[in-house]
Amino acid sequence: xxxxxxxxxxxxxxxxxxxxxxxxxxxxxxxxxxxxxxxxxxxxxxxxxxxxxxxxxxxxxxxxxxxxxxxxxxxxxxxxxxxxxxxxxxxxxxxxxxxxxxxxxxxxxxxxxxxxxxxxxxxxxxxxxxxxxxxxxxxxxxxxxxxxxxxxxxxxxxxxxxxxxxxxxxxxxxxxxxxxxxxxxxxxxxxxxxxxxxxxxxxxxxxxxxxxxxxxxxxxxxxxxxxxxxxxxxxxxxxxxxxxxxxxxxxxxxxxxxxxxxxxxxxxxxxxxxxxxxxxxxxxxxxxxxxxxxxxxxxxxxxxxxxxxx
Amino acid sequence: xxxxxxxxxxxxxxxxxxxxxxxxxxxxxxxxxxxxxxxxxxxxxxxxxxxxxxxxxxxxxxxxxxxxxxxxxxxxxxxxxxxxxxxxxxxxxxxxxxxxxxxxxxxxxxxxxxxxxxxxxxxxxxxxxxxxxxxxxxxxxxxxxxxxxxxxxxxxxxxxxxxxxxxxxxxxxxxxxxxxxxxxxxxxxxxxxxxxxxxxxxxxxxxxxxxxxxxxxxxxxxxxxxxxxxxxxxxxxxxxxxxxxxxxxxxxxxxxxxxxxxxxxxxxxxxxxxxxxxxxxxxxxxxxxxxxxxxxxxxxxxxxxxxxxx
DNA sequence: AAGCAACGATAGACGTTGCCAATCGTCGCG
DNA sequence: CGCGACGATTGGCAACGTCTATCGTTGCTT
Numbered sequence: 001x002x003x004x005x006x007x008x009x010x011x012x013x014x015x016x017x018x019x020x021x022x023x024x025x026x027x028x029x030x031x032x033x034x035x036x037x038x039x040x041x042x043x044x045x046x047x048x049x050x051x052x053x054x055x056x057x058x059x060x061x062x063x064x065x066x067x068x069x070x071x072x073x074x075x076x077x078x079x080x081x082x083x084x085x086x087x088x089x090x091x092x093x094x095x096x097x098x099x100x101x102x103x104x105x106x107x108x109x110x111x112x113x114x115x116x117x118x119x120x121x122x123x124x125x126x127x128x129x130x131x132x133x134x135x136x137x138x139x140x141x142x143x144x145x146x147x148x149x150x151x152x153x154x155x156x157x158x159x160x161x162x163x164x165x166x167x168x169x170x171x172x173x174x175x176x177x178x179x180x181x182x183x184x185x186x187x188x189x190x191x192x193x194x195x196x197x198x199x200x201x202x203x204x205x206x207x208x209x210x211x212x213x214x215x216x217x218x219x220x221x222x223x224x225x226x227x228x229x230x231x232x233x234x235x236x237x238x239x240x241x242x243x244x245x246x247x248x249x250x251x252x253x254x255x256x257x258x259x260x261x262x263x264x265x266x267x268x269x270x271x272x273x274x275x276x277x278x279x280x281x282x283x284x285x286x287x288x289x290x291x292x293x294x295x296x297x298x299x300x301x302x303x304x305x306x307x308x309x310x
Numbered sequence: 311x312x313x314x315x316x317x318x319x320x321x322x323x324x325x326x327x328x329x330x331x332x333x334x335x336x337x338x339x340x341x342x343x344x345x346x347x348x349x350x351x352x353x354x355x356x357x358x359x360x361x362x363x364x365x366x367x368x369x370x371x372x373x374x375x376x377x378x379x380x381x382x383x384x385x386x387x388x389x390x391x392x393x394x395x396x397x398x399x400x401x402x403x404x405x406x407x408x409x410x411x412x413x414x415x416x417x418x419x420x421x422x423x424x425x426x427x428x429x430x431x432x433x434x435x436x437x438x439x440x441x442x443x444x445x446x447x448x449x450x451x452x453x454x455x456x457x458x459x460x461x462x463x464x465x466x467x468x469x470x471x472x473x474x475x476x477x478x479x480x481x482x483x484x485x486x487x488x489x490x491x492x493x494x495x496x497x498x499x500x501x502x503x504x505x506x507x508x509x510x511x512x513x514x515x516x517x518x519x520x521x522x523x524x525x526x527x528x529x530x531x532x533x534x535x536x537x538x539x540x541x542x543x544x545x546x547x548x549x550x551x552x553x554x555x556x557x558x559x560x561x562x563x564x565x566x567x568x569x570x571x572x573x574x575x576x577x578x579x580x581x582x583x584x585x586x587x588x589x590x591x592x593x594x595x596x597x598x599x600x601x602x603x604x605x606x607x608x609x610x611x612x613x614x615x616x617x618x619x620x
Numbered sequence: 621a622a623g624c625a626a627c628g629a630t631a632g633a634c635g636t637t638g639c640c641a642a643t644c645g646t647c648g649c650g
Numbered sequence: 651c652g653c654g655a656c657g658a659t660t661g662g663c664a665a666c667g668t669c670t671a672t673c674g675t676t677g678c679t680t
Contacts, residue, residue: 001385003313004667018628031668033628043392046583049449050628051464052676056449058583059402060395064388071384075311077377082353085370092369139359139366153647154361273356273368314638328657341639343658360657362647463676 003075005039006068008032012048013065016055088276090119095281096132096144097124100199100222101264104241105145109285116284120277128196136269143278145285147239147262148198157267158282161289163240164261164302165206167254170232176252183207183260189234191225194218199262203237206260226251240302264289313385315349316378318342322358323375326365398586400429405591406442406454407434410509410532411574414551415455419595426594430587438506446579453588455595457549457572458508467577468592471599473550474571475516477564480542486562493517493566499544501535504528509572513547516570536561574599 011021012032022032040047047061057065085091097106106124113122125132125141129148135141137154144150150157167181175181187207193200195218219225222242229236230249238246239262243253266282268275321331322342332342350357357371367375395401407416416434423432435442435451439458445451447464454460460467477491485491497517503510505528529535532552539546540559548556549572553563576592578585 001313001388002667003311003381006388019626027667028669029628030630030670034630035667037629043389044396045392049579049581049583051579051581052627053464055628059452060392063395063401064391067384067387067391071313071381071388074377074381074384078316078374078381079311079353081374081377082355082370085373086354091373142369154363269359269361271359271361273359312638329655337638338640339657340641340659345638347658362656365657 001039001042003072005035006072008035009039009047009061009068010065010072012036012055013057013061016057018055087119088274089117089280092121092123093143093274093277093281094123094125094141096135096141097126098129098132098146098198099126100193100197100239101145101147101241102126103223104239104245105264105285108241109288112284112288113281117277117280120281122281129198130196133267136267139269142272142274143266143268143281145264146198146267147202147264149265150267154270155267156270157265158279159263159265160282160286162261162263164259165203165237165256166240166243166246166302167256168226168229168236168238168246169252169254170229170235171250171252172232173235173252175235175254178254180257181254182257183237186235186237191228191234191236192218193222193225194220199237199239202260202262206237206256206258243302311349311352313382315345316382318345319349319357319371319378320375320382322346322365323367323371326367328365397429398584399427399590402431402433403453403584403587403591404433404435404451406445406451407436408439408442408456408508409436410503410507410549411455411457411551412436413533414549414555415574415595418551419598422594422598423591427587427590430591432591439508440506443577446577449579452578452582452584453591454577455574456508456577457512457574459575460577464580465577466580467575468589469573469575470592470596472571472573474569475513475547475566476550476553476556477566478536478539478546478548478556479562479564480539480545481560481562482542483545483562485545485564488564490567491564493547493568493570496545496547501538501544501546502528503532503535504530509547509549512570512572516547516566516568 008021008025008027011024012018015021015024018033019029022029025032036047043064045060046058047064049056049058102124110122113120125135127135129146132141132144132146133150133155136144145160146157147163167175167183167186169176169181175185183206185207187209190203190207190209192203199222200218219228222238223245225236226238226242226246226249228234229246230251237256237260238253246253266278266285268278272278318331318335318337321334322328325331325334328343329339332339335342346357353374355370356368357374359366359368412434420432423430435445437445439456442451442454442456443460443465446454455470456467457473477485477493477496479486479491485495493516495517497519500513500517500519502513509532510528529538532548533555535546536548536552536556536559538544539556540561547566547570548563556563576588576595578588582588
């Protein structure tokens with residue numbers, strides 16, 4: 001059975017005239033005649049009672065026409081929906097973001113994304129790197145914002161911006177009076193996030209820490225970490241975009257001497273068909289962060305500017 | 311777009327494997343591969359993300375698959391309904407019957423019809439001959455039970471049985487003492503039905519009446535006519551099948567000398583596709599009436615038997 | 621009564637489509 | 651590095667849909 005034949009059937013039921021129905025379908029009268037006879041043979045029933053005077057649908061035709069219209073309507077719907085889905089810059093876009101980035105980056109880029117890609121419904125999903133990569137591979141997410149490289153030929157990524165780390169100190173800390181802090185100086189009393197956060201490993205690596213922290217507390221979120229530093233429990237490294245939140249918590253921030261930092265990138269499946277959407281989202285984020293990146297080697301731009309010029 | 315391609319799409323969405331999906335569809339893997347690519351090109355969107363490891367439906371595919379399943383389901387429904395409609399001896403059968411026949415014939419044939427044609431839903435429609443023929447030509451009815459011939463090459467008919475007329479007399483009427491009544495003797499005080507009833511013309515013709523009845527009353531139904539005769543207003547001719555009702559009304563019935571009567575036939579459109587149903591209905595009715603027809607020339611069978619042996 | 625017009629059915633030719641078997645290219649694994 | 655699994659590609663073939671031209675029937679008109 002063919003959708004075309006069903007359209008012929010509908011046309012004939014409406015026009016009750018082979019010639020005019022054929023014209024409405026854009027085919028010749030013999031074509032419609034032959035195809036309709038085939039359909040009747042396939043179904044094993046007579047759909048139309050032909051006479052020299054008029055063509056009339058049989059009761060069987062009346063019983064079937066509803067389903068026939070339904071099938072054709074669904075086919076039309078498929079085409080219509082497909083037309084809407086054709087734009088890769090439209091529709092849902094599930095974007096995974098790591099927890100140390102999401103609360104500080106999203107407020108910055110939400111408005112620009114809405115403006116540049118109004119048809120794209122960006123749905124953020126916050127989780128740690130490993131979980132995000134897993135969900136990306138499982139097609140549960142369309143792209144990720146990470147601070148690490150991705151592994152495997154099935155995944156690809158593009159750098160969006162470089163984000164320097166800053167030393168986060170209690171106001172009364174010995175290092176708080178310095179203009180710059182050497183990364184290794186933080187190793188003694190550094191506080192870090194729980195396992196699984198990429199920022200934990202990167203912070204430890206930046207300050208040359210062995211990784212064996214003994215009984216040191218591991219914060220479950222950057223927000224917790226900041227409050228602990230503010231309370232004088234120790235120091236930490238925070239990503240530049242969190243500078244605003246840190247300052248609000250009453251923490252002293254200082255640039256790092258060696259310019260330690262991380263690279264934020266957008267990652268996606270190599271075969272993902274909506275590469276254009278990934279590219280567009282990445283471009284918007286990179287453009288939004290370009291101002292922050294200038295002169296960021298020194299880190300001062302981030303300390304004074306991040307989260308303040310929106 | 312083709313229903314076949316939509317089935318391929320569903321299979322691939324379910325199996326997530328070209329080879330197995332193709333096997334499920336009964337085609338080779340290249341066939342499914344090519345057809346699916348064509349479908350994607352037609353829709354302008356990628357439906358499946360292929361990798362060496364796995365095949366995954368895209369979000370666009372997820373959005374479309376509902377409509378796709380809907381279209382295929384409607385197609386299946388068409389086939390299923392058509393299968394039920396294939397039997398010409400099943401389904402609605404709209405049967406027009408004239409008012410002087412319906413009340414007396416239907417009770418006789420309803421049970422036999424249900425028994426012989428259990429799947430046929432016979433829907434009686436009572437009206438006068440002209441209206442019935444009009445509705446038959448308009449495809450509002452499937453067949454008619456008439457007492458007249460039908461005209462036109464578009465219609466055909468078959469004789470079912472011969473039905474004699476009987477003289478209906480008030481018990482105290484002068485003719486009531488006779489064994490037989492000569493038709494012409496009724497002309498003097500005959501009562502007839504209203505215009506449009508074929509029985510009216512046939513009764514008048516049988517007794518040689520001119521047709522100009524002056525102020526004579528014209529009954530709107532045979533039942534009314536019988537009550538009028540019973541009340542002594544005059545005489546009439548009734549069809550044999552109404553004998554039971556007439557006797558119940560206290561009317562004296564007498565056979566007619568010349569054996570006047572009418573022929574009941576079933577009529578249908580020449581091109582009507584369910585000729586088998588017409589034939590079957592006609593056969594059941596003819597068989598049921600066969601007993602009544604024997605020896606009906608004299609008319610006595612009908613007087614004593616009609617409506618009594620059911 | 622004969623010719624004509626309208627209509628659906630039929631026939632033959634042609635281009636397209638769907639299909640299969642065979643093969644290729646890629647990727648992952650031992 | 652070879653092998654196996656998998657999807658993509660190719661070439662040939664048969665079936666299908668479509669066209670133009672024509673036929674047969676029917677109803678109307680002259």
